Amino acid sequence: MLTYITKRLLRSLLTLAIILTIVFILLRQMPIEGYFANYDKLSKVQIDSGLSQMGLDQPMPVQLFRMFRDLFKGDLGTSRIYRNNVPITEILAPKIPISLKLGGLALLVSLTVGIPMGTMMARHKGKFFDHFGTAFVVFIQAVPAAVYFLFLQLYGTELLGIRMLFDPNDWKMWVLPVFSMSLGNIAYYAMWLRRYMVDESTKDYVQLARIKGLSENKIMTSHIFRNAFVPMIQYLPTSFLNTVIGSIYIESLYSIPGMGGLLVDVIKRQDNAMVQAVVLLFATVGIIGLILGDVAMVFLDPRITLGSKKGGR
Amino acid sequence: MQNKILSVKDLNVKFNLRGRTLHAIRNLSVDVYRGETLAIVGESGSGKTVLNKNFIGLLDPNGFIDGGEILYYGNGDPVDLAKYKGEKDWLGFRGNEISMILQDPMTSLNPLKSIGAQIGESVRIHQNLSGEKLKQAVYDLLEEVGIEEPERRARQYPHEFSGGMRQRVVIAIAIACRPKILICDEPTTALDVTIQAQILNLLKDLKVKFNLTVIFITHDLGVVANVADRVAVMYAGDIVEIGTAEEVFYDPRHPYTWALLGSLPQLGIKGESLYAIKGTPPNLFMPVVGDAFAPRNPRALKIDFMEEPPYFEISPTHKAKSWLLDPRAPKVEPPEYIKNIRKVGGEVDGR
Numbered sequence: 001m002l003t004y005i006t007k008r009l010l011r012s013l014l015t016l017a018i019i020l021t022i023v024f025i026l027l028r029q030m031p032i033e034g035y036f037a038n039y040d041k042l043s044k045v046q047i048d049s050g051l052s053q054m055g056l057d058q059p060m061p062v063q064l065f066r067m068f069r070d071l072f073k074g075d076l077g078t079s080r081i082y083r084n085n086v087p088i089t090e091i092l093a094p095k096i097p098i099s100l101k102l103g104g105l106a107l108l109v110s111l112t113v114g115i116p117m118g119t120m121m122a123r124h125k126g127k128f129f130d131h132f133g134t135a136f137v138v139f140i141q142a143v144p145a146a147v148y149f150l151f152l153q154l155y156g157t158e159l160l161g162i163r164m165l166f167d168p169n170d171w172k173m174w175v176l177p178v179f180s181m182s183l184g185n186i187a188y189y190a191m192w193l194r195r196y197m198v199d200e201s202t203k204d205y206v207q208l209a210r211i212k213g214l215s216e217n218k219i220m221t222s223h224i225f226r227n228a229f230v231p232m233i234q235y236l237p238t239s240f241l242n243t244v245i246g247s248i249y250i251e252s253l254y255s256i257p258g259m260g261g262l263l264v265d266v267i268k269r270q271d272n273a274m275v276q277a278v279v280l281l282f283a284t285v286g287i288i289g290l291i292l293g294d295v296a297m298v299f300l301d302p303r304i305t306l307g308s309k310k311g312g313r
Numbered sequence: 314m315q316n317k318i319l320s321v322k323d324l325n326v327k328f329n330l331r332g333r334t335l336h337a338i339r340n341l342s343v344d345v346y347r348g349e350t351l352a353i354v355g356e357s358g359s360g361k362t363v364l365n366k367n368f369i370g371l372l373d374p375n376g377f378i379d380g381g382e383i384l385y386y387g388n389g390d391p392v393d394l395a396k397y398k399g400e401k402d403w404l405g406f407r408g409n410e411i412s413m414i415l416q417d418p419m420t421s422l423n424p425l426k427s428i429g430a431q432i433g434e435s436v437r438i439h440q441n442l443s444g445e446k447l448k449q450a451v452y453d454l455l456e457e458v459g460i461e462e463p464e465r466r467a468r469q470y471p472h473e474f475s476g477g478m479r480q481r482v483v484i485a486i487a488i489a490c491r492p493k494i495l496i497c498d499e500p501t502t503a504l505d506v507t508i509q510a511q512i513l514n515l516l517k518d519l520k521v522k523f524n525l526t527v528i529f530i531t532h533d534l535g536v537v538a539n540v541a542d543r544v545a546v547m548y549a550g551d552i553v554e555i556g557t558a559e560e561v562f563y564d565p566r567h568p569y570t571w572a573l574l575g576s577l578p579q580l581g582i583k584g585e586s587l588y589a590i591k592g593t594p595p596n597l598f599m600p601v602v603g604d605a606f607a608p609r610n611p612r613a614l615k616i617d618f619m620e621e622p623p624y625f626e627i628s629p630t631h632k633a634k635s636w637l638l639d640p641r642a643p644k645v646e647p648p649e650y651i652k653n654i655r656k657v658g659g660e661v662d663g664r
Contacts, residue, residue, distance in 0.1 A: 204420040210371060211415075212435045212486060213408030216400050227425050301425055302470040 004306040005295065012287045017068070019283045020276060024064055027272050032056070034270035035081075054080055054272075067276065076280070077273035082266050088277045092259075098168060099245070099258035105178045107240050110185030117186065118193025122228075123220060125198055133190055140187035145249065152180050153253055166254045177254045181247055185239070189232070196228035226300075233296045238289030245282055317386055318494060318526050319345040319368065324381035324395070326363055326372070326550075335597050337363045337376070339550040339605075345494070350520065350527040352537040352558070354573070355547030358594060361530045364547070365496050368394060368528075369411050370403035385410065387493045408439055408490035416499040418479035422471040428455075428482055429467030435489035454485040457522075459515060477508035481515065488519060494526045501536060513539055534577055538562060543630070546570050549595050549605035556631030563654060566625075566633040568613075569606045571647050580650045588650075604636065612637070612645050 033039040036050060051057045055066065070077060076088040083091055121133040140148075156176045157163065167173050200206065201224050209219045251260030263282065266274040298306050326338035337360050345351050353361045366372050367383060383394040387410045397403055415421040422431060432451045436442055442450050448467075455463035458481040471479055480500060487495055497516065501509040517540060520527050529540055537544055537558065544561040546554040546569065554567040565571055574580065575588045592609035595601050604610070607617035616636050625638035637645050 204415055204417060205423040207371065208415060208421045208483065208486065209423070209434070211369060211407060211413045213404060213406075213438050213490065214434065215404060223423055223426075227423065230425065302427070303424060303472050 001298070001306060005291065008291050008294075012291065015287060016280065016283055020067070020071075020280060021064065023276060023279050024067060025060070027270075027275060028056075028060055028063070030270055071280075076277040079271055079274050081269045081271040082274050088274055091274075092277070092281070095257060095259050095262065098256060099251070099260065102174070102177055102181065102250075102256065102258060103245075103247075104240070105174065106181035107185065109178060110182035110189060113182070114186040114189030115193055118190040119197065119220070119225060121190060121194040122197035122201065122224070125194075130194075133194070137187045137191045140183055141191075145184060148183070149180050149249060149253055152176055166256045168256075173254075177250050177256060180253075181250050192232060193228060196231055197224050200224045200227045230297065230300045233300055234293040237292035237296065238286065241285040241289040241292075245285065316347040317344050317384075318347040319386070320382075320384040320391070321364075322382040322384070324364075324367070324383060325379040326360075326367060326376060327379045328373070328376045330375065330598075333598050336600070337550050337597060338367075339597075339601065340381075341551050343545060343552055343555065345526060345528060347526055348524065349542045350529055350540050352529040352531060352541035352544045353547055353552075354532060354534060354537055354544060356532060356573075356590075356594065359547040360550040361532075361547055362498055363550075365413070365498060365528060365530060368494070368496065369407055369413055370394070370397055408435065408487075408492060410492060411494040411496065412487040412490045412492035413496040413498060414480075414483055414487050414500045417503045418476055418483050419503065421483050422479055424471050427468055427470055428474070432467070432482065432485050432489055435486045439490045450489075454489055455482075457488065457519070458482070458485045459511075460485075476504055477511060480504060480508075480512055484512075484515065484519070488523060491523070492525070494528065495520070496528045496530070498530045499532070502531070502533070509536070516540070534574070546573065549601060550597060551605065551634070553606065553635070554631075554633035556627070556633075560628065560631040564627070564631070565647065565651060566627055566631075566638055567606075567635045568610045568637065570633070571651055572609075574654065575648060575650055580653060604634070614642065 032047070032051065035054065035056070036042055036047065039047070042050070048057065055063060058066075067077070076092075079086050079088055079091055117133055121130045124130050153176060156179075160172055160175065162170070162172050166177070197220075206219060206223060209223050210216075214223075245259055248261040248264070250256070251258045259278075263275070263278045266278060294306065298304050321341060321343045324338050324341045325336070328335040328337055341360075341364065343351075353364070355361050363372070363376070366376075367378065368385075372378075378395045381395055384391040385394050394406075397406070422428075429448070429451050432454055433447055436447055436450045436454070440450060451467055452463035455466055460466050460478065460481055466474075471482075474482065484500075495516075500516070501512050504512060513536065516527070519525065527540075529537070531537060541558045543556065544558050545552045546561065546567065548569050554561060554565065554570045556564075561570060562574070565574060572588075572590045576590060578587055581587045590609055595605050595608070601621075603619050604613070604617040604622055607613040610617065614636050620636075622634045622636045622639075624632040624634050626632045627638070636642055
């Protein structure tokens with residue numbers, strides 16, 4: 001198990017290096033006009049000195065080597081355009097906790113609401129609660145999020161008696177963004193959990209559990225729910241870590257200074273070092289999420305063994 | 314032998330399917346005696362499994378009992394299982410009084426729970442043990458069903474067991490409940506032949522050891538000959554002939570039983586194609602008029618199409634529902650191959 005995780009981590013480093021190299025090469029294909037706000041008015045000399053300041057005059061392999069060398073030292077680089085001459089770690093440092101808190105809370109809410117909801121829907125399949133839940137899921141999935149996000153903001157702020165502008169120190173301000181952000185996941189978890197649970201409940205082993213004399217509630221919790229949760233657990237770490245990345249729409253709607261939209265922003269502005277740093281962060285998050293998901297599966301499903309060739313399916 | 318443990322009287326079971334009603338069990342009556350092995354045979358869809366699911370309260374949600382009684386005498390005074398509604402009534406009964414072994418051992422165990430935990434569940438509910446005693450009980454059960462190294466095996470998961478071994482585990486689970494009646498719903502169909510014999514022998518041993526009454530559902534007549542004391546032949550939701558295994562095999566009276574026995578490959582003549590019953594069973598969405606088997610019966614009488622035959626008693630233990638047994642009926646000889654059964658009996662009968 002430990003060897004497997006180590007191997008996976010080493011391989012992930014390679015993956016990250018490849019991702020970064022590709023992003024690096026792509027960024028260098030961007031027109032140089034993008035690096036200057038007033039390109040047309042600059043003389044050739046000014047442009048050249050500007051490029052050399054950014055290190056863009058060097059051959060690509062040299063630049064690439066420099067980037068990896070800096071990374072190795074733990075230096076993410078300095079922003080040139082997004083915020084001139086500010087170390088990127090300093091820019092990201094205050095943003096990450098906000099997105100993390102927002103996303104973490106949203107995930108907590110979606111799990112604590114979505115999972116009981118899915119369970120109840122499966123338990124009362126075909127009855128009122130199931131229909132109600134299905135209607136909710138369909139609504140959330142079919143109506144563009146922008147529509148109900150706006151409604152929530154408009155009427156929610158009025159209801160809670162708060163301003164629309166975000167203040168991280170006021171807990172009330174967190175309610176609406178967190179709730180808006182969890183709606184989609186509530187529907188998602190409820191829908192899939194219901195589906196997996198309904199699948200499981202038709203299996204023979206559930207029949208056998210009934211024959212044993214287990215009560216319906218006990219069967220639900222110790223057989224059906226547990227088995228249905230296995231395919232879902234794989235995605236939990238990823239969806240948690242993805243919250244670091246933030247939500248563009250919610251964050252801009254409530255003016256939350258998080259990570260949402262940051263990547264798009266810095267690509268547009270051709271802030272190479274920023275793009276590389278943000279891509280590195282997102283890719284790391286994604287890869288760690290996958291590894292954690294796989295490890296979680298091993299703990300829940302005895303049929304899956306990692307790394308070793310024996311057993312398993 | 315005359316000590317009834319289960320007595321079904323005029324049972325009717327129907328299913329609602331897309332607005333139509335399917336009459337799956339039609340006025341069926343049967344008695345099960347304490348300590349016997351009753352085999353229920355019949356082709357797919359004849360209602361064998363549906364009948365037995367009533368005994369344990371596991372009828373599918375769209376099925377319902379529409380009249381009739383299922384009297385259970387396990388604890389002296391009879392209780393009518395047909396009146397049991399919902400989980401509350403069944404909880405103390407399932408497993409405790411009647412347990413069941415399912416057909417496919419590959420799917421009847423939870424893939425994510427260890428073997429020990431799954432047997433343990435049963436032990437905890439029905440024998441009220443916990444901790445070390447529970448563990449010991451699980452090991453004993455595993456040994457009981459012929460699984461070696463129980464301490465190690467109990468920690469393993471179903472995917473580490475072969476099909477035959479899994480069926481042994483399922484049997485251990487059923488036995489752990491200490492039931493009075495054990496329903497075996499085609500317990501060997503999904504297994505290969507060598508394993509079949511082992512499982513059948515195991516069931517026979519356990520039956521004696523735990524003083525079980527066994528209801529054996531199967532369409533494998535070879536298995537029937539091996540295990541059954543009495544045989545009930547089901548067709549289209551009713552029992553058309555019932556008697557001791559000897560009587561049904563060597564002196565069958567109902568044309569359907571003849572046809573069923575005729576389908577045994579062992580009775581075929583080398584070089585000729587195997588016998589198969591022509592036609593299909595009646596559509597149970599429609600009311601059945603007369604003898605349900607008449608349309609497929611080349612020896613059918615006129616009355617078979619008009620009136621349902623009653624049971625005619627051939628011996629105190631043997632009765633069949635066929636107009637051929639009426640004193641007024643013309644003499645119809647059973648087909649030639651029925652007389653050959655005794656000759657090939659050794660092959661069919663494993664005893």
